[in-house]
Amino acid sequence: MANTEAAESTITWEPLRLTHMKPSFNSQESALASCQDLWHKFILFGVGQYKVTEVLRTIIVACEPEIILPVMYKEEGPNKSTFLAKCSSNAIENLVKQGLCVTLSNGQELHIDIVLGYTDSQDLKLNPTRVITQALYYRYEPTKKVLNLDDFENEKSLGPIYCPVSLPKVLHFVLKYSKMGILGNNRDSRLPVRELSLRYNQITAIILFEKFFNYHLTKLDLSHNQIADVEYLRYFSEFKISELWLDGNPLCTKYSKCQDYIQAVKNVFPHLQKLDGIVIGIEQKFVPSIQNNFLRDGTNTCLIKQFVKHYFTLYDQDDRQMMNGLYDRDALYSMTLGPVSNYIHKHLIKTFVTNRNLLKFVDYAKCQEFLLRGPEKIISALKNQPPTIHHFKTFHVDILYEGEIHLAVSVQGLFSFRDVSCPPMFFNRTFIITRKEDNEYCIANDQCYLDGTPANSNLPGNSEIKFEIKSAPKFIPTVFSVSEKEQLLKFLHELTTMNMKFCRQYLEDANWDIRTAITTFMSMYTVNNVPPEAFL
Numbered sequence: 001m002a003n004t005e006a007a008e009s010t011i012t013w014e015p016l017r018l019t020h021m022k023p024s025f026n027s028q029e030s031a032l033a034s035c036q037d038l039w040h041k042f043i044l045f046g047v048g049q050y051k052v053t054e055v056l057r058t059i060i061v062a063c064e065p066e067i068i069l070p071v072m073y074k075e076e077g078p079n080k081s082t083f084l085a086k087c088s089s090n091a092i093e094n095l096v097k098q099g100l101c102v103t104l105s106n107g108q109e110l111h112i113d114i115v116l117g118y119t120d121s122q123d124l125k126l127n128p129t130r131v132i133t134q135a136l137y138y139r140y141e142p143t144k145k146v147l148n149l150d151d152f153e154n155e156k157s158l159g160p161i162y163c164p165v166s167l168p169k170v171l172h173f174v175l176k177y178s179k180m181g182i183l184g185n186n187r188d189s190r191l192p193v194r195e196l197s198l199r200y201n202q203i204t205a206i207i208l209f210e211k212f213f214n215y216h217l218t219k220l221d222l223s224h225n226q227i228a229d230v231e232y233l234r235y236f237s238e239f240k241i242s243e244l245w246l247d248g249n250p251l252c253t254k255y256s257k258c259q260d261y262i263q264a265v266k267n268v269f270p271h272l273q274k275l276d277g278i279v280i281g282i283e284q285k286f287v288p289s290i291q292n293n294f295l296r297d298g299t300n301t302c303l304i305k306q307f308v309k310h311y312f313t314l315y316d317q318d319d320r321q322m323m324n325g326l327y328d329r330d331a332l333y334s335m336t337l338g339p340v341s342n343y344i345h346k347h348l349i350k351t352f353v354t355n356r357n358l359l360k361f362v363d364y365a366k367c368q369e370f371l372l373r374g375p376e377k378i379i380s381a382l383k384n385q386p387p388t389i390h391h392f393k394t395f396h397v398d399i400l401y402e403g404e405i406h407l408a409v410s411v412q413g414l415f416s417f418r419d420v421s422c423p424p425m426f427f428n429r430t431f432i433i434t435r436k437e438d439n440e441y442c443i444a445n446d447q448c449y450l451d452g453t454p455a456n457s458n459l460p461g462n463s464e465i466k467f468e469i470k471s472a473p474k475f476i477p478t479v480f481s482v483s484e485k486e487q488l489l490k491f492l493h494e495l496t497t498m499n500m501k502f503c504r505q506y507l508e509d510a511n512w513d514i515r516t517a518i519t520t521f522m523s524m525y526t527v528n529n530v531p532p533e534a535f536l
Helices: 002-009 027-033 052-062 089-097 128-138 168-186 230-238 258-268 301-315 343-349 364-370 375-383 482-496 500-509 514-526
Strands: 016-018 038-045 071-077 080-085 101-103 109-120 146-148 195-197 219-221 243-245 327-337 388-402 406-417 425-435 441-451
Touching (some): 016 027, 027 109, 038 052, 052 080, 052 089, 052 101, 089 109, 128 168, 230 258, 301 388, 301 406, 301 425, 301 441, 327 375, 482 500, 482 514
Parallel strands (some): 195 219, 219 243, 327 441
Antiparallel strands (some): 016 109, 038 080, 038 109, 101 109, 388 406, 425 441
């Protein structure tokens, strides 16, 4: 027996290359492809500028119904890439039958050579099945019975293994090995999952032909995928799904009325009680629907995220003069104050603009004094406020109104005072943003509300905030629009009396950082190193 094992371990082989120039698959090549202990090398020609994910998805689909999981993808040239895989001989035979050629989405052909038996498991000690099973074990929370497969393709513990669960065959494979990771030896049973999360996986449909879950599955999160029709989720119709999340999918834009959307979903999920975080099927005469981070159809999502990040990063700088340009020339700013119990907060709030809470006014003639108009007064008031740091993880952003040239955006969250060790405060700011020429946006109205945190301490991310003194976030000013550049050119011209040609040269050399341009000019001017033609 021992001699037999020794003989098997010393079996040698010679790699064989299948080429797209003359695709074939004889019995010798088939036998080598069937060896489960060998890695095969796939050489791809004609990759071009295509993303790795699209290339590999196309090859995986071409191998169906067999499964192939690429590992160690590598670009070896502008039009050549490679990866390794262990797979059945049937998967390779399927590719050979297609002439070792697959077609990408734009019709471009991708040619493949395969080196059978490129290396063995002794040289490359990587077991994809074991790695995936281990990753799934850590993705399962046994106490709450939650299986979290969010963005599974980018799971760090998978290492060089490409495992896109957006493809039905790969999802089937992953759920199959979930049983090994969760149930161990008892993998014939169904998965004990109450809540399944598959967010951010580019899933277009759920197509499974095996009963993976027991009937305790009641919560399903498929938000931020590519599902175009709720009918593509019929697999889950037999479960008593009471909570479902589908926001961020193309299907959400199909319906003009909220009730039509709800009804279409309930046709597939008859036991549904909560959709996208909102309770459905009850009278809502007195309780309006509220949804966190409501950005409607997502048309202005990038703009709003950019604005929120830009505004509060500038607000947290040491010199808030950098906010000049954010407010319209007729912009309005007001601040109202809620309950504040912390004595440090009470002291710091005195430096803010006077509270304009109309319910607290005795002399309404003074209320206009606390309504600031114009960027100079607004920024002057903001500069008097103590240094802050806003905690972006606690932010909720909501669109209140969308027009052709106006947006009403509400932002709420927590912020801390940078120079003082004290608990964070809660804020809610409502911005009216208006579009100007050159597709620029500026603030027409800014209403700021502040209060202490006890009533708002359950905001997401609050538990991660540490009471410590922090520095201002890094900010590198960038100028994009033509009008902004013209303003900087005019300012530098008036300050230095140089002509526009030299002003532009100084600003371009400084990457349009006005401070750097002025500093450079002054250092050269003091040593008489600015040419006379600069002032002609």
